[in-house]
Amino acid sequence: MDKREQILEAAANLIAEQGLQSSPVSQVAKQACCGAGTIYRYFETKESLIEELFVLMLQRLTIACLEGDESSRTPEQRLRHIWANTYNYLHENERDCVLLDHLAACPSISEEIRAEALENIHSVLFALLDQGKADGIIKDLPNEVLATFAYGGLATIAKKRRIAPHMMGIQISNEMLTQLCWDAIRT
Amino acid sequence: MDKREQILEAAANLIAEQGLQSSPVSQVAKQACCGAGTIYRYFETKESLIEELFVLMLQRLTIACLEGDESSRTPEQRLRHIWANTYNYLHENERDCVLLDHLAACPSISEEIRAEALENIHSVLFALLDQGKADGIIKDLPNEVLATFAYGGLATIAKKRRIAPHMMGIQISNEMLTQLCWDAIRT
Amino acid sequence: MDKREQILEAAANLIAEQGLQSSPVSQVAKQACCGAGTIYRYFETKESLIEELFVLMLQRLTIACLEGDESSRTPEQRLRHIWANTYNYLHENERDCVLLDHLAACPSISEEIRAEALENIHSVLFALLDQGKADGIIKDLPNEVLATFAYGGLATIAKKRRIAPHMMGIQISNEMLTQLCWDAIRT
Amino acid sequence: MDKREQILEAAANLIAEQGLQSSPVSQVAKQACCGAGTIYRYFETKESLIEELFVLMLQRLTIACLEGDESSRTPEQRLRHIWANTYNYLHENERDCVLLDHLAACPSISEEIRAEALENIHSVLFALLDQGKADGIIKDLPNEVLATFAYGGLATIAKKRRIAPHMMGIQISNEMLTQLCWDAIRT
DNA sequence: TATGAATGAGGCTTCATTCAT
DNA sequence: TATGAATGAAGCCTCATTCAT
Numbered sequence: 001m002d003k004r005e006q007i008l009e010a011a012a013n014l015i016a017e018q019g020l021q022s023s024p025v026s027q028v029a030k031q032a033c034c035g036a037g038t039i040y041r042y043f044e045t046k047e048s049l050i051e052e053l054f055v056l057m058l059q060r061l062t063i064a065c066l067e068g069d070e071s072s073r074t075p076e077q078r079l080r081h082i083w084a085n086t087y088n089y090l091h092e093n094e095r096d097c098v099l100l101d102h103l104a105a106c107p108s109i110s111e112e113i114r115a116e117a118l119e120n121i122h123s124v125l126f127a128l129l130d131q132g133k134a135d136g137i138i139k140d141l142p143n144e145v146l147a148t149f150a151y152g153g154l155a156t157i158a159k160k161r162r163i164a165p166h167m168m169g170i171q172i173s174n175e176m177l178t179q180l181c182w183d184a185i186r187t
Numbered sequence: 188m189d190k191r192e193q194i195l196e197a198a199a200n201l202i203a204e205q206g207l208q209s210s211p212v213s214q215v216a217k218q219a220c221c222g223a224g225t226i227y228r229y230f231e232t233k234e235s236l237i238e239e240l241f242v243l244m245l246q247r248l249t250i251a252c253l254e255g256d257e258s259s260r261t262p263e264q265r266l267r268h269i270w271a272n273t274y275n276y277l278h279e280n281e282r283d284c285v286l287l288d289h290l291a292a293c294p295s296i297s298e299e300i301r302a303e304a305l306e307n308i309h310s311v312l313f314a315l316l317d318q319g320k321a322d323g324i325i326k327d328l329p330n331e332v333l334a335t336f337a338y339g340g341l342a343t344i345a346k347k348r349r350i351a352p353h354m355m356g357i358q359i360s361n362e363m364l365t366q367l368c369w370d371a372i373r374t
Numbered sequence: 375m376d377k378r379e380q381i382l383e384a385a386a387n388l389i390a391e392q393g394l395q396s397s398p399v400s401q402v403a404k405q406a407c408c409g410a411g412t413i414y415r416y417f418e419t420k421e422s423l424i425e426e427l428f429v430l431m432l433q434r435l436t437i438a439c440l441e442g443d444e445s446s447r448t449p450e451q452r453l454r455h456i457w458a459n460t461y462n463y464l465h466e467n468e469r470d471c472v473l474l475d476h477l478a479a480c481p482s483i484s485e486e487i488r489a490e491a492l493e494n495i496h497s498v499l500f501a502l503l504d505q506g507k508a509d510g511i512i513k514d515l516p517n518e519v520l521a522t523f524a525y526g527g528l529a530t531i532a533k534k535r536r537i538a539p540h541m542m543g544i545q546i547s548n549e550m551l552t553q554l555c556w557d558a559i560r561t
Numbered sequence: 562m563d564k565r566e567q568i569l570e571a572a573a574n575l576i577a578e579q580g581l582q583s584s585p586v587s588q589v590a591k592q593a594c595c596g597a598g599t600i601y602r603y604f605e606t607k608e609s610l611i612e613e614l615f616v617l618m619l620q621r622l623t624i625a626c627l628e629g630d631e632s633s634r635t636p637e638q639r640l641r642h643i644w645a646n647t648y649n650y651l652h653e654n655e656r657d658c659v660l661l662d663h664l665a666a667c668p669s670i671s672e673e674i675r676a677e678a679l680e681n682i683h684s685v686l687f688a689l690l691d692q693g694k695a696d697g698i699i700k701d702l703p704n705e706v707l708a709t710f711a712y713g714g715l716a717t718i719a720k721k722r723r724i725a726p727h728m729m730g731i732q733i734s735n736e737m738l739t740q741l742c743w744d745a746i747r748t
Numbered sequence: 749t750a751t752g753a754a755t756g757a758g759g760c761t762t763c764a765t766t767c768a769t
Numbered sequence: 770t771a772t773g774a775a776t777g778a779a780g781c782c783t784c785a786t787t788c789a790t
Contacts, residue, residue: 018294019294020208021208022294024783024784024785025784025785025786026752026784026785029751029752034750034751035750035751035752036751036752036753036785036786037750037751037752037786037787037788038749038750038751038752040785040786040787041749041750045786046784046785046786101292102292104292105206105288105289105291105292106206107205107206107208107209111350111351114350115351139366139367141359141363141367142359145344145359145363145364145367148340148343148344148347149340149341149343149344149364149367150340151343152339152341152342152343152344153335153336153337153339153340153343153371154336154339155339155343156335156336156338156339156340156342156343157332157335157336157339160331160335163298163301164302168329168331168332168335172329172332176328176332177332177336179326180328180332180336180371180372181371183370183371183372183373184340184367184368184370184371185370186370190774190775211758211759211760212759212760212761213758213759213760216777221775221776222775222776222777223760223761223776223777224761224762224763224775224776225775225776226761227760227761227762228773228774228775232760232761233759233760233761392668393668394582395582396668398762398763398764399763399764399765400763400764400773403772408771408772409771409772409773410764410765410772410773410774411765411767411771411772411773412770412771412772412773414764414765414766415770415771419764419765420763420764420765475666476666478666479581479662479663479665479666480580481579481580481582481583485724485725488724489725513737513740513741515733515737515741516733518721519718519737519738519741522714522717522718523714523715523717523718523738523741524714525717526713526714526715526716526717526718527709527710527711527713527714527717528710528713529713529717530709530710530712530713530714530716530717531706531709531710531713534705534709537672537675538672538676546706550702550706551706551710553700554700554702554706554710554745555745557744557745557746557747558714558741558742558744558745559741559744560744564753564754585779585780585781586780586781586782587780587781590756595754595755596754596755596756597755597756597781597782598754598755598756598757598782598783598784599753599754599755600782601781601782602752602753602754606781606782607780607781607782750790751788751790752789752790753787753788753790754786754787754788754789755784755785755786755787755788756784756785756786757783757784757785758782758783758784759781759783759784760780760781760782760783761779761780761781761782762778762779762780762781763776763777763778763779763780764776764777764778765775765776765777766775766776767772767773767774767775767776768772768773768774768775769771769772769773769774
């Protein structure tokens with residue numbers, strides 16, 4: 001792991017634990033085992049470090065979501081697989097998930113950055129949704145609406161489960177959740 | 188409007204526009220047309236002001252969600268009505284919605300506060316879900332899961348529509364969205 | 375007790391307990407059962423209130439020191455009596471004593487005020503010391519030196535006893551202390 | 562002189578001149594020729610800076626008091642020597658002496674700190690007093706009482722001489738003062 | 749290139765004082 | 770006359786960023 005990654009990793013840990021405002025550059029440096037000045041060799045400002053971290057986190061998420069996706073399967077199968085991946089990732093990578101919540105509320109990250117980071121996964125999802133709609137098995141609604149609804153539902157459950165694990169039984173299975181998603185968007 | 192409300196309103200506007208970290212007490216005071224010290228006659232700390240704002244926003248949201256709910260209707264009708272209310276509120280009250288996003292990520296607001304603020308709406312929703320499950324028309328999943336999934340889906344769509352209105356057609360109707368919610372949780 | 379005294383008394387209690395810097399006018403007002411503004415009807419500024427309090431405390435102290443002083447006795451008897459009074463007062467009026475310590479360190483009280491407040495007791499003491507010196511039973515040193523040494527010794531013991539009562543045995547008697555004073559200054 | 566000492570020295574000068582409450586951190590920094598933030602690299606809080614200053618002043622005082630003390634001399638000689646040192650130090654180091662007065666009244670300095678700072682000098686003094694009592698030449702009173710009385714007398718005279726030099730003739734000699742101390746405690 | 753001491757702007761909070769009621 | 774809400778200057782402290790080493 002090179003120094004740049006060390007810094008990003010240190011920032012990720014610190015921000016996930018303490019929040020954005022309680023994670024001064026000096027502490028990030030300490031966690032990354034380098035001087036505060038060094039961080040400014042790799043990142044223009046703290047804001048740009050944050051931005052890069054956000055992009056990195058979304059990359060990891062989208063990569064995880066698409067892992068094992070096989071174009072030979074049916075759209076329904078593939079969508080279910082992606083949703084399961086999504087929930088698994090959010091649920092198993094607590095730190096990244098917490099971090100994403102913190103960064104999502106950061107006003108210094110522009111909309112362009114956010115949109116760009118999701119382009120990849122969106123293109124896959126939208127193709128599947130288009131195909132499903134062509135097959136008449138998916139509601140004829142804008143892709144953005146369908147994809148966002150499913151993702152929002154899954155992410156919100158993952159978040160609530162993280163924050164208040166006692167509230168939902170632990171017996172939440174991937175099948176249950178992907179079924180919710182699928183039933184929502186299918187015709 | 189008394190001074191306390193003035194301050195809350197000023198804080199709400201500022202935080203919605205600029206985010207929590209970019210809304211110093213001094214600016215809140217300026218917006219509220221009072222001295223900085225005055226704020227501390229009404230709120231112990233900035234944190235407690237934030238907390239109160241959060242509770243207030245959730246109160247408004249939950250009241251809006253339950254408006255016009257009539258116990259004479261069927262569970263499905265009532266759930267659809269509440270979901271429509273929810274989306275309408277999130278969609279029409281842009282400022283409150285943005286504000287909630289900012290406050291939701293604020294680490295100083297405890298889980299107790301958050302849970303308490305939702306008790307009201309949850310008790311209504313959970314009763315409806317229980318009845319629906321008893322009638323065999325709603326999936327036999329934990330209420331928390333069902334309610335959170337629907338709310339998360341709606342809220343995420345409202346947020347995305349707010350941020351990137353061009354992405355989704357403007358032709359999103361309440362019926363479409365409540366249908367998504369209902370299809371997701373029904374048997 | 376009129377309002378002016380109420381305010382002084384309230385300030386005395388508060389400052390003795392919490393120190394000068396932690397006794398805002400607003401709290402003094404609360405203790406005195408009046409509004410903050412009312413205090414400014416009786417005292418020009420907080421500083422002048424403090425000053426008056428200091429003078430009042432020294433008055434009480436000097437009055438107590440001279441109580442029961444009878445010009446018919448010998449200088450030694452009268453000095454011993456005054457010293458005993460002094461120590462008794464410092465020892466029994468913990469609040470006033472603490473208060474005096476706090477006020478003594480307050481830079482806003484001018485030297486003139488301090489000197490003036492002691493004029494009374496000094497004139498008595500100095501006369502006794504002069505007489506003792508004339509009688510050849512008291513050291514031929516400046517009165518200020520003799521009086522200050524004895525008072526300083528007594529006051530420092532009283533203070534230490536107040537702060538760390540465990541350090542000195544409780545068996546300190548007035549006789550012991552007045553003997554120390556007398557032996558110090560006698561020929 | 563390194564920066565830490567610069568800061569302590571600047572604080573000492575400022576507080577001695579203007580008092581504790583009129584010596585904001587910003588001014589200490591200016592005197593120390595550094596930014597306000599720099600102070601916080603060396604001291605956790607303003608209070609801890611004050612505390613350290615207090616301990617330092619007492620260290621200097623106690624070291625000065627014991628300078629030239631030789632265990633080969635008699636207890637009386639050694640006590641007189643220490644008292645002379647004490648008065649000399651208080652009298653010659655006006656700034657330190659004023660500073661000690663200000664710091665002694667500071668409520669944030671705990672009793673533990675105060676007691677600890679005096680341990681050194683006390684152990685020497687108490688041994689001498691014990692020996693003198695064993696020899697039958699010193700009054701049989703608690704060491705704390707004897708030591709405190711002498712120190713209190715000397716310190717109060719030094720203080721008064723500092724504040725109102727005109728009041729006492731300048732002809733106060735060390736011999737006079739050590740004689741007062743010795744006569745007070747001897748049998 | 750790497751460091752971390754230094755900086756100072758800016759945030760939160762307190763409180764003496766004023767003034768409309 | 771009495772009140773206490775309002776004010777804003779000023780205090781303490783944090784932290785992103787720079788720069789000499």
